[in-house]
Amino acid sequence: MVPSGAVEGVLPGTAEGVPPAEADDLELYHPKSWVTKYVFSQDAKVIAIQYAGTALAIGFVALVLSWLMRLQLGFPGVFAFIDAATYYQFITMHGMIMVIYLLTALFLGGFGNYLIPLMIGARDMVFPYVNMLSYWVYLLAVLVLVASFFMPGGPTGAGWTLYPPQAILSGTPGGQEWGIILMLVSLILFIIGFTMGGLNYVVTVLQARTRGMTLMRMPLTVWGIFTATVLALLAFPALFVGAVMLLFDRVLNTSFFMPALVEMGQRLNYDGGSPILFQHLFWFFGHPEVYIVALPAFGIVSDLISTHARRNIFGYRMMVWAIVAIGALSFIVWAHHMYVSGMHPWFGFFFATTTLIIAIPTAIKVYNWILTLWRGDIHLTIPMLFAIAFIVTFVNGGLTGLFLGNAVVDVPLSDTMFVVAHFHMVMGVAPIFVIFGAIYHWYPKITGRMLDETMGKIHFWITFIGAYAIFFPMHYVGLMGVPRRYYELGETVSNLHSSDALNAFITVAALTVGAAQILFLFNLFWSLSRGRQVGGNPWRATTLEWQTPETPPRHGNWGKELPVVYRWAYDYNVPGADQDFVPQNQPTITRAA
């Protein structure tokens, strides 16, 4: 958290704020050995792959955890190794890993690092050394998290929201052991690491754009990642404060969040703390976090749709304004996660109103995606399939969000499986579809080879249909009143056992979808050497990353000269042009003869 690297890592070429049109490669740090080239690399593209690889690896752990928890929910009591404690550990770790360590890290650390410099025509991030540190601190955070699986007592089972007082009491797995401590330390590390990376993404977009690349000529992907990074930089401090204070409560016995408590007949050494305070801190981070994940997805999907429908994005300006508006609004809706915490009704009213207002810019985006597709030359490539799947899923999850955003509707639905179905649709499945679409889309740029299409199609259809098989019935299960976070329903709620068959069905679907991801993983490795080789611009796209002299792009991205940008990012099917796309760095449109 020191600006020392910020001073150290300046590129002379960008120090004047104006990237020169012709810049020598010399201004970059050049790796001298295998270790500095591939391990401790300062090249944003290598860092991006490191981020993405780590995020996907830990994501697969979270996937397996979801299998295990579904086994318990679908077939309670059948698997002896899942007891209540391990079940809570599974759900906690699944949630935390997926939201923070997979989605946030992959969108910003992975796609942000790879795409920002390439898409704006820069050689690299502005502070490459800090960028490298960012990854290694992230890796350390992941390792600390993983370590908690192997400590006595196992990882924390406090639920991904880590609400005190239960999070640090002995009744919660890991509460009085190492689990919660390592979880909090890992989060603190993650935030420090992210801040280093985030500074890079923001300043690079601000300062390192190439000639002609005005803000309004940036692809929406960059807009999405840029705005999300700003949100993350301002929102993560709230989680940082919450985590540090909870750590104090746990380790030093302070009473920030801990009220006077009697546990097992013993009065604990806490007094007067406020659990609600933690909820405020957590959700002041937690709600922007939804958009930290969603905004990059919005941006990327806009580019996927435009490219694969061969049509300019509809309402580019509106799209930019909507991204900024959503970003700003996301800071004043946090308490809609706390309707049942006993807040003043006027607060509920206020937060319900802001929550519903955020639907307006979001709806604008959805309409614009659909209008981009309208009369487009739609190529049903795998990225396009995932993009369409995203729109459908996001609308689905967004609509249930309108239900839950209203305090009166939320109160009976709170803490039921309906909520679980809602947020999985809107910020689980939908962004994951974009991640898959984006990987299929940019894999040829990263490796020079296509991912295998047959495997891709199988992967898509199983994932798409399977996700609906999981989460559609889950809404219904929730409406029946089945609560979330229950290890088993037991005998006292016999009326809810009519949901048993559905729960078993959901579990089978979840196992199938999970298995399809193994095929995806296999495809990633298989295509590295066997994929079809396809030149530098297989999708015939306009944005700068497809115009690099080499594929995959070398260190420094561009040859001797940086590209100059003459147009916006969406010149597809320009009337009279001889090709159906005009790259951003092409000075004039060549007319058909």
Next chain:
Amino acid sequence: MAVIIVFMAVIGGIVAWWLSHQRLTSKPWLEEGVIGEIPGTGASTLPAAKIGLGVFLAVVGALFAIFTSAYFMRMPMAEWRPVPVPGLLWFNTGVLVASSIALQWAVIAARRGRMGDVRWGLLAGGFTASAFVAGQLAAWQRLADAGYFVAANPADSFFYLITGMHGLHVVGGLVALGRTAAKAWDDVATDRVRESVTLCATYWHFLLVIWLALFGLLTGWGDEFAAICRQWLI
């Protein structure tokens, strides 16, 4: 949460002002060719490191704004007994002010090209900032000796937490200052270190402002303000 909301509103204002200069209402699909004068990106002419520090200070500011919010929200709850702030803190504050002045002097010297004065400024700044950190630790020691341990009372807990977090940021600054000083002793021209020295000084001034705000908070001058905050979150 009033403090952090106000902070966010200020940041939002800055962002809105900046965005209003970015031609967000232009129609990029109609604009072919080079825009305006070269380079025509709308990027500012400030060095990247300066912008980077600015963004970082916004993050640090958010961090302390949230600490302050949490402080005010915890205050009206049970068992809150304000800490008797040790008089040593007044001395420490003076030392931190001196540190900022020393670095500002180094900046001026760097602008005028007097390397000797730059070195003295950096040295004095580093020494006083280290003295500040040591003084803060001594203040902790005195409080602990008087029975105000970290877990004795939430006000005590906040005192240690907030001063500790601020101290860590000063220590981080010292690392940057050390690297700048190493450069200054390398016998280079003053323009080579001017930017680093300026960045350090900016960070120092910022931490001084933060400290003054925190000091006011911990000594209870913020209580009036807290009364208003409490009405925000009933």
